[in-house]
Amino acid sequence: MPCAERNEGAVVSTSINLPPGAEIAHLPQPLRLECGEELRGVFVGYEILGPEHAPLVLVQGGISSGRHLAAHESDKAPGWWEGCVAPGGPIDSKRFRVLALDYLGGNGLTTQPQLCERVEHAGLGFPEVSTYDQAKLTALLLDELGVSELHAFVGASYGAMVALAFAERYPERVGSILAISGAHQAHPMGVAWRSLQRRVLRLALENALPGEALSIARGMEMVSSRSPEDLARRFGGKPREGGPRSPWPVESYLEACGRDYVEGFRPEPFYVLSRAMDLHRVVPEQIFVPATLVSVSSDQLVPSSQVAELASRMAGPVRHIEVESLLGHEAYLSEFESFAVLLREALDA
Template sequence: MSFSPASCPAHDPASLAAIDPSTCCPTTPVLPATRGVRDLTLAMRHAGIRRVQVAWEMQGCAGSPVVVVQGGISAHRHVASSEHFSEPGWWQAQVGPQRAIDTLRHRVLAIDWLGADGSLDACIDPADQADAIAALLDHLGIARLRAYVGASYGAMVGLHFAARHPARLGRLVAISGAHRSHPQVTALRVIQRRIVALGRSEGGVREALALARALAVIGYRSDREFEQRFAAAPQVEPAQARFVVEDYFDAIGPKFVARFCPTAYLRLSESIDLQDVDPSSISVATDLVAVREDQIVPEADLFTLAEGLRGRSRLHRIESLYGHDAFLKEESRIGAILTEALTRSDAA
């Protein structure tokens, strides 16, 4: 989801800079949420020098420490509703007044991913996203983040931000995102991208994108959830059988196609598989969250990452019927981890 530059009010970058954390308290006024689009020249890891646009949104407590929040490839800059932008955000359960990421105590910043609007048809490395965030911080006059909270692809980008811009980050919280893409999961995404490419060549790209999404969702959720939801007997007719899970796929496909263009999907899917971070290059204090049932980011990869980190780290392990999507569905458990991590970050 992207927002047009026409929706962006004027702002004073200097007024958005973080100040002394001791001034942060619930009595500090909450500024109206602000959106903007920044033109940048970015030295991309694989695609060379490119002119790009970074669309951003910020909301929360005036003058308070800044927390960047980023989600999966379908997430966007509108993380939570505010008085100025009232539509629900993609992480409404965790961001807002007196929630885990408390906008009465923090200023929350998020971006639309580079390539999310389909205009950047080139190899986009997760490191490019991290550098774009750093360049945006320069534009906004923000010298240092109190924390970066990332889930899924956002966690991958967060690892790059911690490795490439350590002086600008107090703490990293990385949920269901590792230093690499597991080869078997890369193979799954390669098939998804080939389905979309075939659909383009055969004139059925919308149908192909819906199929690719359906294939992806199989990995996002656990086998236990599929057992609970879709174990009913099929409807069998002389010509064919129809299985319960097909209704689910028919429902989610059009929704995804309506908000994701094929180029954006191909490039951001590819970007996940370009993930490559040396854990020993990360010295920032880090909280990692592993989900036992996660088929996309295996628990073992997060163990390896935790063991290799150079800075102080904590590995939180949870079980969830929702697998990789636990960061969206396990509101209380993820909220407790976020609250604890940000409390430690504030105290530090």
């Protein structure tokens, strides 16, 4: 795992163990960040699928996603967008070459914070990262891969924010973008939820409970990304029998989600990317790349009204599509049929 440590104002990466199917690029030059700091010795973890000379589509998801989109020959484990990225699928890995990478500061193979023993260093020993920084990292990876232009950039949640930043800063390097559940800046509702998550992380880390902190933060994330109607439909029952402290169905669900999450993620990257989402800002009037913007009717973190505002302010060709769903911010992970149609249309445009 490429961690980061302070060294006279710089951040350098340490040893890396590559899992099956993963590839890694080492950036030869320091990465200058929007905050004014530099990262040295940056590594970028990525996976790439599909025919070698096919048009390249970049796919990025939320802060808990990463380079592994779908099962393939080298790694049979299911990916985070299994079914959407597949031979003959909506993002057709027979027709397109498909790239995904781990975020800077995130929980993958790309340079990230070290494990922290002291709470004051929990995610804070790593520089603040912006979506423009993630876009720059993407452009530098494309340089390393010898790719001059993307056919399309498909981004969902945080990935949509990065796609918008990439379109603003590198318009000559992408044919079009599809931004799902993302807007030009963080909505106050999203900032409110994430600020509470970070407070929970800090409080629990002060008491040496990093796993419990991350589990609770993940539970809050699951609640904020769902709609009240969805939770009522799925978990409207009574507490399980077994005594006065028997958990409610939704309580058991959140505890299970938290346990599963802690097995594969750490608090420090969660903290860094949570903060990065809140810092997100792009200038819609400077985005000329053709764009398809997708919102979800029940999304409380990125409301359709905010995506409509973004569409009205963008300088280039744009269409805004609202998907009717009770599944909230992460509907793109479950509403396969609706999003399959949108993905095919956007990539064919």
